[in-house]
Amino acid sequence: MAVIKANAYGHGMVPIAHALTDVDSLAVARIEEAIQLREAGVACPIVVLEGVSNADELRLAGQHGLETVVHCREQIMLMEENSGTGADLWLKLDTGMNRLGFAAEEFREAHRRLVNLPSVSRNPGLMSHFSSADLSESETSEDQLKKFLEMTEGLPGERSLANSAGILNISASHLDWVRPGLSLYGVSPIAGKTGQDLDLKPVMRFSTWLVAIRNLAAGDMVGYGCRWRAAKPTRLGIAACGYGDGYPWALPDGTPLLVNGMNASLAGRVSMDMIAINLGADSDARVGHEVLLWGEPELPVEEIAAAAATIPYELLCRVSQRVSREIVSAQTPIR
Numbered sequence: 001m002a003v004i005k006a007n008a009y010g011h012g013m014v015p016i017a018h019a020l021t022d023v024d025s026l027a028v029a030r031i032e033e034a035i036q037l038r039e040a041g042v043a044c045p046i047v048v049l050e051g052v053s054n055a056d057e058l059r060l061a062g063q064h065g066l067e068t069v070v071h072c073r074e075q076i077m078l079m080e081e082n083s084g085t086g087a088d089l090w091l092k093l094d095t096g097m098n099r100l101g102f103a104a105e106e107f108r109e110a111h112r113r114l115v116n117l118p119s120v121s122r123n124p125g126l127m128s129h130f131s132s133a134d135l136s137e138s139e140t141s142e143d144q145l146k147k148f149l150e151m152t153e154g155l156p157g158e159r160s161l162a163n164s165a166g167i168l169n170i171s172a173s174h175l176d177w178v179r180p181g182l183s184l185y186g187v188s189p190i191a192g193k194t195g196q197d198l199d200l201k202p203v204m205r206f207s208t209w210l211v212a213i214r215n216l217a218a219g220d221m222v223g224y225g226c227r228w229r230a231a232k233p234t235r236l237g238i239a240a241c242g243y244g245d246g247y248p249w250a251l252p253d254g255t256p257l258l259v260n261g262m263n264a265s266l267a268g269r270v271s272m273d274m275i276a277i278n279l280g281a282d283s284d285a286r287v288g289h290e291v292l293l294w295g296e297p298e299l300p301v302e303e304i305a306a307a308a309a310t311i312p313y314e315l316l317c318r319v320s321q322r323v324s325r326e327i328v329s330a331q332t333p334i335r
């Protein structure tokens, strides 16, 4: 079950859905995302991970043949009052994350009520979510897996627990369905490791180009707040990318970049539309040359995220709408 919510983690949900020709199901967070996929001609099963929150969404789920996750009593009541959805369901158990899902003592009763709905023809899938699978040998994950297996024992229905970190760290959690998100895009969910360390290949290559070059004298300052000051004569590049594109404002001076394949570094605060780059003494960079922000094995998004004190998930999702997505290679875009 390929997780393509939040615009496929910033990659572009519809093209990613079309490129994933070999998945059994797609998963998104919200009904609107699923409808967007259906309207783009995506016909395969789609699971809505947050489920429905009102009668309108319930009707839309039925109309578009969406599988919805049922995680709270209100959703069951909604389905009972509206005689179900006509689409398949997943029942979610809270195994300790305390975000979505039925508590252990409510789970069996919730299951009984769901299978009694006149519209439910297939046994609901059974699922839960890890809170800390990115920590190897986490006791929490072991407890969650144990609780999930105990609580679902003897119930019919396919089982799903593992996100990317669960897939990588806890093979006993794979069960019937795995739900990779971040790893699908070639990025590591495990702190301190990059996709390359895990034999994954980054899908996103985030790049821009130089729009100006200036020569600074020692002592010249750069950008808002004059945060960076040239210690010696410096060639400075200005690139067309800023926090308005999703390049984090929080990045410090010295954050690595590749300009025309050569090492360079951020100089001064990130603006909304531009950044300044210390091109280095040997640079022959010119206006128009490519600036790579992240995405090659030598410039992994995991390292840029660490420099911005955030996680790669956030950087990928934050690439803004105005950044054009160019698909450079995909399988036949037909489903």
Ligand SMILES: Cc1ncc(COP(=O)(O)O)c(C=O)c1O
Binding pocket: 003, 049, 129, 162, 163, 164, 165, 179, 180, 181, 182, 183, 189
């Ligand atoms: C319920 C659920 N399953 C799977 C995933 C995928 O997680 P990851 O991107 O860590 O693989 C998510 C993402 O947040 C999720 O909410």
